[in-house]
Amino acid sequence: MNDAAPVLSPLAAVYLERRVDMRRFFLARLGGRGDVEDLVQELYLKVLAVTEEPIDNPQAYLYRLASNLMLDRLRQTRRAGARETEWRRTHHATVGVLDVADTPDAESAVIARQRLEKLSQALETLSPLTQRVFRLHKFEGLTHAQTAERMGISRSAVEKHVSLALGHLVSKVGR
Template sequence: MDADPPSPLLALYLAKRDELKRYFTVRMRSAEAAEDLVQDMYLKVSAASSEEIGNAAAFLYRLGSNLMLDRLKSQRRSLARDTGWRAVTVSTLGGQDLADEPAADEAAAARQRLALIIEALNGLPPATRRAFRLHKLEGLTHAQTAEAMGLSRSSIEKHISAALKHLVRTLAA
């Protein structure tokens, strides 16, 4: 089974491939980028219709130049997007990036403090614990907490005061 002979444009591309690679290596200042570009050219040329092109060599150089410009534009857009993202999300000090996360020892200490607070809260009577949760954690006012629990505002204030005193005593120990 004989393969179809390559189109005249593809045959010219294959003959000039090394020359095209050298030409675009100089223009792109990178042999790897030029190799990728010449490979992309091959994909375009092999998929091109077999209609006759007046100056096939000029067509190949124009195709390569257009692909190169498309890559440069894409890289610039990418760089602008990444620079914008970096400016919004990364903090720097003295040219060094600062991490948004706390240090590992600080995170471990915070987890230990949280465990102590949870343990202290679990040691409270249920009504005091619920009043504390509604007011301090869910953000309800004393009046809203009192209404939610069916108690007087004065009782809620006493429950919250008792909870805070218990937390301070437990965490200080």
């Protein structure tokens, strides 16, 4: 059994001596944010990874590593904030002071999916002609006149088929 302590690099030894100072260094610059301990630990990992020996001034090198690490973290936070802002700008609307998502919550999505399934099933019970007229008008967005022209039927017939389909769907699925 070997009781000898592990041999530390001069930089690691300086880190261990200055760990409390490093914590204060980060605290003073970051204003007490919660990631100070993470930075202190990450700095230690960086110190252990340094293989450049000998370092002329380990203390100055340690502070340079700490500064670079902190700046990298700040840049990373700023980039994440910019991404979040851009995502919110493109995916949310603001009404007054409320942030409103353009996408429904999970429960609303499930309810909508179930309702769509019921609508599809109810639509399938209609005659093929009524189904086609309804799909052209409501799903493809054709006007009554355009639907009539495409189907080769009168506009009045299109209106009757659409009305029939809507009445049937409301009776089967509701509003």
